[in-house]
Amino acid sequence: MDVCSKGHPWTPENTIVRSDGSRRCRLCNRDYERAYRKEHQSDAPYRDKEYKANRTRVVRDSPPYCALCGLFVDKALSGKTRYGPSVDHIIPLSHGGTHALSNLVLVHAVCNSRKQNKQSSKSSRRSTRMW
Numbered sequence: 237m238d239v240c241s242k243g244h245p246w247t248p249e250n251t252i253v254r255s256d257g258s259r260r261c262r263l264c265n266r267d268y269e270r271a272y273r274k275e276h277q278s279d280a281p282y283r284d285k286e287y288k289a290n291r292t293r294v295v296r297d298s299p300p301y302c303a304l305c306g307l308f309v310d311k312a313l314s315g316k317t318r319y320g321p322s323v324d325h326i327i328p329l330s331h332g333g334t335h336a337l338s339n340l341v342l343v344h345a346v347c348n349s350r351k352q353n354k355q356s357s358k359s360s361r362r363s364t365r366m367w
């Protein structure tokens with residue numbers, strides 16, 4: 237049977253014909269939309285006003301030690317540098333965590349991104365298995 241690149245059959249009800257005559261798989265289209273929405277949602281909380289305010293307070297008021305590796309954090313550095321101050325959620329937002337001060341800790345920017353890489357590779361592995 238004629239199938240799309242993801243293996244969905246090109247049935248008439250599964251085929252979106254665009255104005256230029258090319259066809260698009262409705263099931264794939266739905267997957268893209270869902271992935272886009274998910275990405276969008278997980279991004280939005282970081283622009284939250286509460287998060288911005290609490291993030292500043294955590295960096296200012298916490299003892300200068302990284303919650304992930306335990307080493308000294310130089311608060312004078314920019315958060316964009318590897319060992320500059322960054323803020324991590326103890327309970328990740330994806331697990332129902334909030335931007336409350338009690339859920340935020342001071343970490344190195346590099347430790348935070350290392351942790352995030354680990355999480356995202358885990359979740360992408362999970363989604364490949366699902367598909």
Ligand SMILES: [Zn+2]
Nearest residue numbers: 240244261264
């Ligand atoms: Zn498809």
Ligand SMILES: [Zn+2]
Nearest residue numbers: 302305344347
């Ligand atoms: Zn660290």
